[in-house]
Amino acid sequence: MPPSLRRGWLIATAAMLVLCLFALWQSSLLAMTDRLGPGPGFIPFWLAILGAGFALALLFDTFRTPASTGSDDDSLIPKGDGARRVASVLIALVLVTLTLELLGFQIALFLFSAGLVIALGERRWLVILLFAAGGSFGVYYLFTRWLDVLLPAGRLFG
Amino acid sequence: VDSLNHLLGGLASALSYGNLLYALAGCMLGTLIGLLPGLGPAAGTAILIPLTFSLDPTGAIIMLSAIYYGAMYGGTITSVLINVPGEAASVVTCIDGYQMARQGRAGSALAIAAIGSFVGGTFATIVLVVIAVPLATLAIKFGPAEFFALMVAGLCLVVGLAGRNMLAALLMTVIGLLLAMIGIDPVRGAPRFTFGFEELFDGIGFVPVVMGLFGVGELLLAAEARQARMIDADLKKWNPTPREWRLSSGAIARGSVFGFVLGLIPGVGSIVPTFMAYVVEKRLSKTPERFGNGAIEGVASAETANNAYANAAMVPLLALGIPSSPTIAVLMGAFIINGIQPGPFLFTEQPKLVWTVIASFFVGNALLLILNLPLVGLWAKLLKIPFAYMCAGVLIFCIIGAYGLKQSVFDVWIMLGFGVVGYALRKLDFPLAPAILALILGPMMEKSLRTTLEISGGSFAIFLDRPVALALLAVPVLVLGTLILRPRAFARLRESDAE
Numbered sequence: 001m002p003p004s005l006r007r008g009w010l011i012a013t014a015a016m017l018v019l020c021l022f023a024l025w026q027s028s029l030l031a032m033t034d035r036l037g038p039g040p041g042f043i044p045f046w047l048a049i050l051g052a053g054f055a056l057a058l059l060f061d062t063f064r065t066p067a068s069t070g071s072d073d074d075s076l077i078p079k080g081d082g083a084r085r086v087a088s089v090l091i092a093l094v095l096v097t098l099t100l101e102l103l104g105f106q107i108a109l110f111l112f113s114a115g116l117v118i119a120l121g122e123r124r125w126l127v128i129l130l131f132a133a134g135g136s137f138g139v140y141y142l143f144t145r146w147l148d149v150l151l152p153a154g155r156l157f158g
Numbered sequence: 159v160d161s162l163n164h165l166l167g168g169l170a171s172a173l174s175y176g177n178l179l180y181a182l183a184g185c186m187l188g189t190l191i192g193l194l195p196g197l198g199p200a201a202g203t204a205i206l207i208p209l210t211f212s213l214d215p216t217g218a219i220i221m222l223s224a225i226y227y228g229a230m231y232g233g234t235i236t237s238v239l240i241n242v243p244g245e246a247a248s249v250v251t252c253i254d255g256y257q258m259a260r261q262g263r264a265g266s267a268l269a270i271a272a273i274g275s276f277v278g279g280t281f282a283t284i285v286l287v288v289i290a291v292p293l294a295t296l297a298i299k300f301g302p303a304e305f306f307a308l309m310v311a312g313l314c315l316v317v318g319l320a321g322r323n324m325l326a327a328l329l330m331t332v333i334g335l336l337l338a339m340i341g342i343d344p345v346r347g348a349p350r351f352t353f354g355f356e357e358l359f360d361g362i363g364f365v366p367v368v369m370g371l372f373g374v375g376e377l378l379l380a381a382e383a384r385q386a387r388m389i390d391a392d393l394k395k396w397n398p399t400p401r402e403w404r405l406s407s408g409a410i411a412r413g414s415v416f417g418f419v420l421g422l423i424p425g426v427g428s429i430v431p432t433f434m435a436y437v438v439e440k441r442l443s444k445t446p447e448r449f450g451n452g453a454i455e456g457v458a459s460a461e462t463a464n465n466a467y468a469n470a471a472m473v474p475l476l477a478l479g480i481p482s483s484p485t486i487a488v489l490m491g492a493f494i495i496n497g498i499q500p501g502p503f504l505f506t507e508q509p510k511l512v513w514t515v516i517a518s519f520f521v522g523n524a525l526l527l528i529l530n531l532p533l534v535g536l537w538a539k540l541l542k543i544p545f546a547y548m549c550a551g552v553l554i555f556c557i558i559g560a561y562g563l564k565q566s567v568f569d570v571w572i573m574l575g576f577g578v579v580g581y582a583l584r585k586l587d588f589p590l591a592p593a594i595l596a597l598i599l600g601p602m603m604e605k606s607l608r609t610t611l612e613i614s615g616g617s618f619a620i621f622l623d624r625p626v627a628l629a630l631l632a633v634p635v636l637v638l639g640t641l642i643l644r645p646r647a648f649a650r651l652r653e654s655d656a657e
Contacts, residue, residue: 008586016329023336026351037612040343040350043604044336051332058325076585082382089381089549090578093374096557097570109557113550120381120546131547135554148212149562 003067004076013058020051088119104154110136161291168513172220172521180217181518183209184224185525191225192232193540194548199229200484200594201372205552207365207492208559215496216511220518222492223472224525226485227279230428230468231526234271234461235537238264248464250432254449254456261452265534266398270454271461272530274410278466279523281414282421286473287516290505293477297502302613303620306606307630309599312480314634315423316592324638327589334593337362338600345608357568364491364598366560366573371590372484373556374573375580377549398454406458409439413462420463421470421482428467428483435463469519475500476512479602484594491598495563 001009027048030041078086096112103111114132122128143149171177187209191202206225210218233248238255251271258267300308317327340351341361352358398406413435420431439459440449449456474480479501481487493500504512530537560573583590614620621627 005586008582012583012586012588013326013329016333019333020336023339023351027339030348030350033616034346037616038608040346040348043607044339044350047332047335047339051329051336054325054329054332058329061325078382085381086378086581089378089553090574093553093574093577097567097574100557100561100570101567109554113554116550116553117546120549122544122546131550135550139554139558143208143558143562146212147209149208149558150565151558151562152565152567 001062001065001068006062006065006067008076009062010059013055013062017052017055017059020048020055024048024052085120088116092116092119101152102155104156105151106136106140107154108136109139112136161287164509164513165287165517167510168515168517169520171216171510171514172517177217177220177514177518178521180213180221181224181522182525182529184221185228185522185529188225188228188230189232189235189526189530189537190228190540192229193235193537194232194552198233198372198376198485199226200368200488201376202229202232203485203488203492204365204368205373205555205559207488207495208555208562210492210496211562215498216514218496219489219493219498219511219515220522222489223515223518224522226489227275227465227468227519227522228526229485230464231272231275231530232537234275235268235534236541238267238271238457239538239541248432248460249429250436250460251457251464253436254451254453257450257452258454258457263452263454266402266454267457268534269531270398270402270406270458272527272534274406274413274458274462275465276523276527277410278414278417278462278464279469279526280520282418282466282469283516283519283523285418286469286476286519290473290477290516293473294502294505297478298506300502300626301624302606302609303624303627304630306603306610307621307624307627308478308480309603309606311630311633312474312482313592313596313599314638316482316595317634317638323587323589327592330589331592331596334596335600335603337367337593338597339604344601344605355568357564357566360564361601362597363560363563363569363572365495365563366569367576367597368484368488368491368594369556369559370573370576370578371580371583371594373552374577375584377552378577378581379584380545381549402454405453405455408442409435409455409459410462412438413459414466416459417463417466417468418470421467422473423482428464431463431467432460435459465523469523472516472519476504476516477502479504481595481598484591487594487598 023044027041027044030044031039032041032045033039077083092112092115095115096108099108099111102108110132113135114128117128117131140151144151172181187206188199188202191206192199194202203222203225207222210221213221234251234255237248237251238259241252241256255267255271258264297308313331317324317331338361340358342348342359343350349359413431416435416438417431420434436449436456436459439453439455440446443449443453443455445453471482471486474482475486475490479490479499481490490500498504498508498511556573557570560569561567563569580590610620611618621631
């Protein structure tokens with residue numbers, strides 16, 4: 001197992017162990033049994049114990065697995081253009097989620113579509129504008145008028 | 159005879175103008191989404207759920223089922239033309255399909271894939287018609303103990319077949335089950351793990367989680383990777399030669415059987431039947447050296463097995479209410495969103511719906527064949543859409559899907575969070591399928607177990623008095639026990655998985 005992959009497995013498994021221990025604590029606050037049988041905390045409690053056990057076993061197994069001695073290109077962490085593209089998608093998603101109800105679907109998605117394709121390297125402005133308009137105003141019209149899906153109109157514009 | 163009558167009634171309904179249109183739209187959208195490298199059928203089906211919000215339940219399920227097998231075929235086009243499998247099952251198609259494209263035989267490869275998919279899918283649906291009702295009739299006799307045992311058996315098979323990642327699969331199953339515990343307790347009505355968020359009272363949304371793990375997660379991976387170049391293929395000549403027909407016919411017949419049989423087993427995954435069918439063809443061939451260098455039987459066997467598997471996987475879903483793969487779990491989620499509980503009672507409570515859906519599988523398979531042969535050139539052109547537009551377009555659908563179900567931005571955050579988690583876990587090669595199956599089965603498993611324990615006054619000994627439940631629980635115990643207690647068998651599994 002390459003060192004970066006091994007490190008990744010250890011971190012992910014440790015995070016899941018913490019999650020299971022947190023679930024164990026939370027479920028212990030719920031009733032385990034009542035007069036009819038098992039209470040709301042019964043199954044999550046035992047599941048959390050089982051999960052913590054599996055996580056510990058996996059941590060132990062990963063610790064025991066030696067890291068390969070060959071070159072580790074650390075390919076788990078994105079670099080260069082790949083990292084920039086991943087960051088662009090994530091930032092665009094965070095911004096659109098933050099502004100979705102404030103600006104409304106049409107404006108938020110127009111800015112999202114245009115911003116994301118520009119960030120991903122597109123430079124043909126007319127195509128960008130047409131795509132962003134279709135992806136926001138067009139899609140809003142399609143889903144709200146034709147498919148009866150409620151989408152936010154935006155608090156800023158009533 | 160009764161099934162045949164129901165099927166004919168279903169066929170009449172499936173061929174109605176509206177349902178035919180939904181199947182057609184589903185096939186086209188599915189093929190389109192399957193074309194997008196990196197987006198598999200699970201993500202594709204989940205992303206397109208919002209399109210069905212306004213449809214009646216029958217129309218919605220017909221369209222989503224058509225999207226599912228359309229996406230399975232769409233993956234073939236990218237495998238042949240750009241050597242990038244649109245979904246896991248198409249990995250095997252890349253081996254010979256891409257070589258055929260390099261030799262100027264892309265048209266033949268895609269045509270045989272479409273014909274094989276049609277034959278495999280139709281064969282699997284015919285057997286589905288024959289066995290679904292007897293299986294459902296048997297399952298109707300099940301009580302909560304048997305259902306709980308059946309779901310445990312299904313989940314354990316998924317885990318047992320995770321190969322070298324079995325421990326990780328077990329952990330992911332538990333994580334999925336814990337996520338399913340979020341929300342109001344289904345028996346007593348007490349809130350659990352909601353932390354004061356009203357949005358969590360109904361539980362964590364299945365659609366945002368799937369869109370995050372599969373849709374956003376896969377897009378982030380695709381954004382990071384470099385894009386592949388398409389072969390400039392001549393797709394006007396798609397009719398296979400008589401020799402190619404001869405070579406493919408046996409492979410199509412055998413692939414149908416492999417795909418169907420393995421599709422019935424939860425957790426097998428689409429790659430196993432495609433790979434097995436391919437290996438068998440290579441072994442049977444008098445010229446095995448052609449495999450890997452553009453053997454049409456390689457494409458025919460893999461694609462036929464793939465579609466037979468896809469249709470066979472509907473048997474445990476419709477007859478038992480057990481999803482056998484993440485994509486089927488997405489379909490099950492769509493059933494539930496539309497107020498339909500898949501399982502044995504579906505055949506008695508909603509026979510018109512279920513038989514219309516089954517009949518639509520025949521219609522959908524035929525539509526895929528009719529669409530894909532002449533339109534393959536058009537699909538190939540769509541592969542030239544720049545990644546920036548494809549990425550933004552898919553994300554728009556993800557946002558609508560996550561928001562549209564409950565009109566909640568909270569669900570969009572859930573999707574985003576699970577997108578990051580899915581991206582990281584996919585890079586680490588953590589198995590995601592067990593978590594998704596556990597998330598959808600979790601509430602039903604809990605309800606069955608707690609009802610069973612209420613009947614028994616809290617005693618687990620009730621399982622000893624129920625032979626079917628005991629037998630069902632014994633299967634996973636034996637499978638997992640063998641793998642844990644016989645390290646050599648486990649090591650062999652690790653090696654075969656690594657290969």
